Amino acid sequence: MDDILNVCRNLNEAIKESKQYREFVSSKAALKSSGELYNRLLEFKRQYNDIETYYDGNPYDEIYKLWDDNDDLLHNSLVSDYLKKENELSELVKKMVGTITDGLTNIME
Numbered sequence: 001m002d003d004i005l006n007v008c009r010n011l012n013e014a015i016k017e018s019k020q021y022r023e024f025v026s027s028k029a030a031l032k033s034s035g036e037l038y039n040r041l042l043e044f045k046r047q048y049n050d051i052e053t054y055y056d057g058n059p060y061d062e063i064y065k066l067w068d069d070n071d072d073l074l075h076n077s078l079v080s081d082y083l084k085k086e087n088e089l090s091e092l093v094k095k096m097v098g099t100i101t102d103g104l105t106n107i108m109e
Contacts, residue, residue, distance in 0.1 A: 021089055028086075048066060
């Protein structure tokens with residue numbers, strides 16, 4: 001087990017050295033320095049998550065309204081850059097998890 005944990009630690013360091021991670025951290029720092037934009041984005045994400053989690057039925061109209069109400073926020077260059085970098089890092093992590101778990105399908109049965 002220690003061998004596996006050591007590989008995980010090395011993988012953690014590799015992630016931190018990746019272009020995707022470095023760009024995400026830089027973009028997040030730039031967005032956080034704006035203060036209000038960062039807080040507005042956090043609130044937008046909270047509301048979006050609430051709609052997806054708790055809305056009964058098809059949430060399309062609610063999500064559309066939320067996006068429309070926050071159009072200026074979502075088209076701000078700092079916010080859109082942050083969301084792009086966040087997505088790129090998320091895609092990297094998803095691919096890594098898929099690679100790590102490939103062939104382990106019977107683990108939960």
